[in-house]
Amino acid sequence: MARTAARGGRSKVAAASSNRKRPPERATAKAANSAVARTSTPELETIFDYVHHAAARLERAHVIFAHGTTDPVAEAAFLVGEAMHLHPDEVEPQAARRVPKAAGRRILGWIEQRIATRKPAAYLVNRMYMRGLPFYVDERVIVPRSFIGEILDSHFGDDDVLRLRHPATVTRVLDLCTGSGCLAILAARAFPNATVDATDLSADALAVAARNVREHGLTDRIHVAQGDLFTAVSGKRYDLIISNPPYVDAKGMAGLPHECLAEPRMAFDGGADGIDLVRQIIDGANTHLAPGGGLLCEVGRCKPAIEKAYPRADLLWLDTEESEGEVFWIEVARLADRSAHSAGAA
Numbered sequence: 001m002a003r004t005a006a007r008g009g010r011s012k013v014a015a016a017s018s019n020r021k022r023p024p025e026r027a028t029a030k031a032a033n034s035a036v037a038r039t040s041t042p043e044l045e046t047i048f049d050y051v052h053h054a055a056a057r058l059e060r061a062h063v064i065f066a067h068g069t070t071d072p073v074a075e076a077a078f079l080v081g082e083a084m085h086l087h088p089d090e091v092e093p094q095a096a097r098r099v100p101k102a103a104g105r106r107i108l109g110w111i112e113q114r115i116a117t118r119k120p121a122a123y124l125v126n127r128m129y130m131r132g133l134p135f136y137v138d139e140r141v142i143v144p145r146s147f148i149g150e151i152l153d154s155h156f157g158d159d160d161v162l163r164l165r166h167p168a169t170v171t172r173v174l175d176l177c178t179g180s181g182c183l184a185i186l187a188a189r190a191f192p193n194a195t196v197d198a199t200d201l202s203a204d205a206l207a208v209a210a211r212n213v214r215e216h217g218l219t220d221r222i223h224v225a226q227g228d229l230f231t232a233v234s235g236k237r238y239d240l241i242i243s244n245p246p247y248v249d250a251k252g253m254a255g256l257p258h259e260c261l262a263e264p265r266m267a268f269d270g271g272a273d274g275i276d277l278v279r280q281i282i283d284g285a286n287t288h289l290a291p292g293g294g295l296l297c298e299v300g301r302c303k304p305a306i307e308k309a310y311p312r313a314d315l316l317w318l319d320t321e322e323s324e325g326e327v328f329w330i331e332v333a334r335l336a337d338r339s340a341h342s343a344g345a346a
């Protein structure tokens, strides 16, 4: 039985894939450098000029926007903001500000690197913002872009009609597959009385998560631990489990956009039908949730596969500004119910 709340747009994977057929520009590093020299023209003076110029370059080069920005102007503004040490929200109000020469060279260099290498902009500047907060990122972790960040704000607040849980009553949170630690950090802020366990199989990812936890001043409330899904927290129970696990199916893995190839493969690979890990999370959550608790899980385009595998599970599908049917919520009482069991197990 499927339930849905709120409305949204299109899948981030769909957004990433939709441009794939356009031929990538073949720019070498040498060509990139000479392009920088060519484009360092005196008419580029203000933030507005650089954003306009950079957006046009990115658009002409047909780069794919799937890593925290969704269009050339937003990506250009992000890079210009980084060069000027501005939060993305500060870029537009300061559009008339003059860009110093050194910052201008940095911007043009990043744009040409972005086009030549196709790496996500976040890796070039080692930063990405989520819900307005900065996170350190490098190629050891997927670039933060989970829809769960928005849901933590929208569906646990005082004025939300659903209000899945009152934030003050959440004292124990598990972030499974934490990557950069972005969701664990957002959860610690959304639930001020909670301690958070942030787990991942990748030691590399956990090193990045630990850095972010430190930089956000949350080492007393967020504990990172390595392990295969629930093995890192055996015997423990939580009010809330959040997870953005790998969920790309075999077909999706074969056609990942060039931009995603720079990200760790294990952050995407969800097995043949995409739900190898999601199955383990649904089946294991029951024994790791406290009474009244629930599981919030992002699954990308796997909703049909999950509904096929769990035809009687009462999943509540939550939409966001940019997604529809990519995140589900299920309460522990319904997980404990035999009806939540998979088609094979029922």
Ligand SMILES: C[S@@+](CC[C@H](N)C(=O)[O-])C[C@H]1O[C@@H](n2cnc3c(N)ncnc32)[C@H](O)[C@@H]1O
Binding pocket: 141, 142, 143, 144, 145, 146, 176, 177, 178, 179, 180, 181, 182, 183, 199, 200, 201, 202, 205, 227, 228, 229, 244, 245, 246, 247, 264, 266, 267, 268, 277
């Ligand atoms: C899609 S990324 C999500 C990262 C982060 N939560 C976010 O939203 O940006 C999935 C993460 O799952 C981790 N992972 C893959 N297989 C795992 C497993 N069996 N157990 C725990 N973590 C795993 C990967 O290392 C990766 O960091």
